Structures are given as C-alpha cells and as structure tokens.
Amino acid sequence: MQKRLKDCRVAVVGLGLMGASLCMDLTRGGLCREVRGIARRTDTVLEAFFSGAVDLATNDLNTGVLGADIVVLATPVRTILSMLEEIGPLLWPGCLVIDMGSTKAEICAAMERLPHGIQPVGGHPMTGKETAGFSAAEPGLYQGAPWAITPLARTSQESLDLAHELVHAVGAQPILLTPQRHDRLVAAISHLPYLAAGALVHAVTNLGDQDPLVWDLAAGGFRDTSRVAASDTRMFLDILMTNREAVLDQLDAMLSHLQSLRAALADGDECELNRRLSASQARRSAWRPRTRP
C-alpha cells in the first residue's frame, strides 16, 4: 500500500535555509505526522524547537532518525556524502532518504551504497537566497520552484511517488532527470553565475581600493548581478569540488564569449558587438523564471 506523507515521520538533517524552510512548511501545513529537526549546533536545535518549526529537535543524529519514514539530508554536499556513509544502520527498512544537495552525481553514487531496503532518491530544490542559516529560513520558500528529482535504479515507484508528494506538498514542481544531466545543467545556471558574480565583485573591489566612491554609486545592476557572490562559501566549495568538469566546461564557454566581446570592443567592431549583445538580449527577454518574482 502506498505510504502517504500525512502518515510519515519526517526527519530533516540540517536546519539551515533549505532544511528549516522545509520544516516550517511541513509543520505549519500539518502536512505530515511529525517533523523532526536535527542540527549540529545546540542553539539551532533550541531555536528550531521553540520557534515551532519542528515537533522535535535534537543534535543527536541517531535519536533524530530513529523510526523516521522520510529522512531529508539538508546540509552542504560533502557533509551529505559523509552522512550517507554512516547513516545506513540507523534507518528503518523502507525509509525514504532524499537529499537537498546542490550536486547529484557523487551523492547518488553514495546513495547506491546504502543498505538494501533503504529507498534513496536524489533531490535539489532550485531556489535559495544569498543568506544562509536558520534565521534566513521562511515558510513558502519552495512555492513555485522547480525541484530536481534524481531517482536511482533501486528506487521503488512507491518511494518515488512519496518523494513527489513531498515536493508537491510544499508547492514546488518536480523535474525528473539523471544525476549527470542535473549536474551539467546546474553548472550553467547556478555554479557559473556564482563564479561570474565573484569575479565581478573582485573587479569592483580592485577599483574601490583606489576610489571607494564606487560603492556609493553602485545601484541595481551591480546589486543583482553580484548578489549570489554573497552566498555561503563553504556550501559553494562543496558544489564546485563535486562538479569540477561540468563547471570548467561552462566557465570556458563564458570566458570565450567574454574574450570575443573584448576583441570586438577593442576593435570598435560595433556590428559584432551588436550581433552578440542582441542575441543575449533576445534570449534573456524571452525567458520567464518559474520561481517567485
């Protein structure tokens, strides 16, 4: 018989922006039987419990996942990888293990090594903010967001359906794909923007060291283009180090285009500049984001 979300004890490991926002949606909506939050730091455990974001909070992984029907791993990628090596013996047979990590190939490979009987599914909600931690969490974060789902060959249809139910329950839209395809696509739309934003901030910082007025003059264009550079560095190091080849490919595509723009500008080749900039203008204007405005 299909297990339903409302009958499930859900244990969320990691109460940062992503994990805590999920807990808040589950608790407020009464979407499942019990919401448990597991965090490393005691003050996060206390804050999660007393804010009402979870029914039960602990910093003991063993206690937290005991008897859980769904375990959601919501930490940086390499912490997920090391947890997947340890967590197996603590889980009940049939337990759905889903993660919220930003890269999927290495995580899904580690999921393959979970004990027989455990039901792993890779996941990655495509939303976020440049602010991190429990204090940045908010209900409704996932409303309208695409949520990548990467099942394994061993994942049962029932468990995949339960994962879909969880995603739909918080208002997100599941998109099914392989881990490798996921990693290739997010290299372009998430990891490359992060590196570009960081390089932009670097250039402005350089100039600002000579003329600090640049920071007073900077407005909406710089604000938006550089926003993701303020993201948690630790989280992004994990992402970059577990998706190096795909990121290098995308970075090379961007570098090559910037070099062409540079050459056209240096030569005063307005026709070539116009051709390249118009193509990007048309493509970007035609695109409509699926997330909240």
Next chain:
Amino acid sequence: MQKRLKDCRVAVVGLGLMGASLCMDLTRGGLCREVRGIARRTDTVLEAFFSGAVDLATNDLNTGVLGADIVVLATPVRTILSMLEEIGPLLWPGCLVIDMGSTKAEICAAMERLPHGIQPVGGHPMTGKETAGFSAAEPGLYQGAPWAITPLARTSQESLDLAHELVHAVGAQPILLTPQRHDRLVAAISHLPYLAAGALVHAVTNLGDQDPLVWDLAAGGFRDTSRVAASDTRMFLDILMTNREAVLDQLDAMLSHLQSLRAALADGDECELNRRLSASQARRSAWRPRTRP
C-alpha cells in the same frame, strides 16, 4: 536671484524609462511650473499627454524647448551627442541643460561647445530597469537613487544649485564628480555587469541548444545574475562605444580573476578557491545598496 524649480518650465527630451519617470514625478508632485515631453514617435507623444505624465507633449524639438528654463536630455548617449550639436540656437540664455546619459566624458566635451550663456551640467541617475520605453516608466523611480552630477568649469553656482534641487526633488541623492571619474566607476558597476550577464546568457543558450530543460530548471540565481542582459542593446552600444578604454580595463580585471578561478578549480586547489571566493563573499555581504530594495 536664484531660480527655483517651482518657477521653471522643464522640457524633457526623450520619453523612455528615464525621461518619462522624471516627468511623472515632476507632474504628480507639482514640482515645477510646466512639464513638457518631447518624443520622436507620435504614439509616445500621445501616450505621454493623455496619461497626464506631461502638461505639453510634442515631437517637435524646437517647439518643445522654446522658452524652457531647464532642458533634460534623456535619450541614448549618442543621440544626446548629436542633439547637443543642434540644440544651442533653440535655447534661451541662462537655460540649464542637464542630461541623463550613461557616460559623461564625451557628453561633457560636447556641452563645452554649447553657445555662451547656456548652462550645461552632466547628470546620470544610477537606477534603471532591464525594461525600456514609456510603458516601463513609473513614478518614484529615482527615490533613494544616487545621481551623478558632473558640472563643467563654465557652469554657474546658481545652475548647479538648480540641478541639485531637481535631483533632490525626485528623492535622489546627488554625487558630484568629474566626467572621467564617473566613466571609470560606472565601467565597473554598470558596463561590466552588462557584459558579464550577456556572456552568462550566451553560455546557458549554448547548453540550452543541446538540452532545453536548462531553461525550466533556471531559478533565482540565474534570473538575477543575468537580468541586465535584457537591457536595451542600442542604449548599451552607445555606452560601450563612448567608454571603451575604461570598460576594457574592467573587463580585463574580471577576465584575469575568472582565469585564476579556472586554474584553481582545474588543479583542485581548494585553498586558493576558498581564498578568492571568501574575499568576494565578505565584500559583497558588507555592501548595502543605496537604491530601493
């Protein structure tokens, strides 16, 4: 005696996003004696008049600026340059000519050639949107925005005060600087973000040609980092072509940083990646934009 804004007939040439938003603020607030809008296209003239954004609308430059106390040039940079060659004989002595162009060195050089008696001041409000035209205009666009002001040696204190009054009247904050300094700073915070956003869209488009799912998965990070790539190409070609050296300098600073990030990632040099990304993270987190959120 100091001329006050409330006694002035203000003629705004160009009724796109910037010019029309300024008209709306002036008209709604009753901030001056008369607001005139001059636009090339007849449908814009009619729309501006019947929406109440201006007291008088025309597509005849001569009629529009006749007897105006303040003329605001709010078209793309190279249109401003050609207007400055023609407009002199149409203006009254003592008339303040201020522009809203995105680069200042070439415009201020052309302003020097205006007939004796005309009072030119360069200006550049540091706000905007990726959408253009009269339909994108809105009251309050300048609220809280930095507004660069580049006076000429010939500009009288009275005219500079009047320019400041205009800027303050719509809620913006004047920042006084030289045209060359302005152009160097905006190369980093406005023109470089535009090129970076365009190159990012190019990389995603390339990948999207093989796998269109990338557009469904793209979310807030890509949305914000790429937003300015949707800006009016014509406007930005004028900007780039009138600020080539400063833009090339900033582009080189960004390219060099991206190359270093690439090398560190290819070598798996996590320490170097961390050092560079943490520096950008700290700088971007510490910065607070002065414009509206």
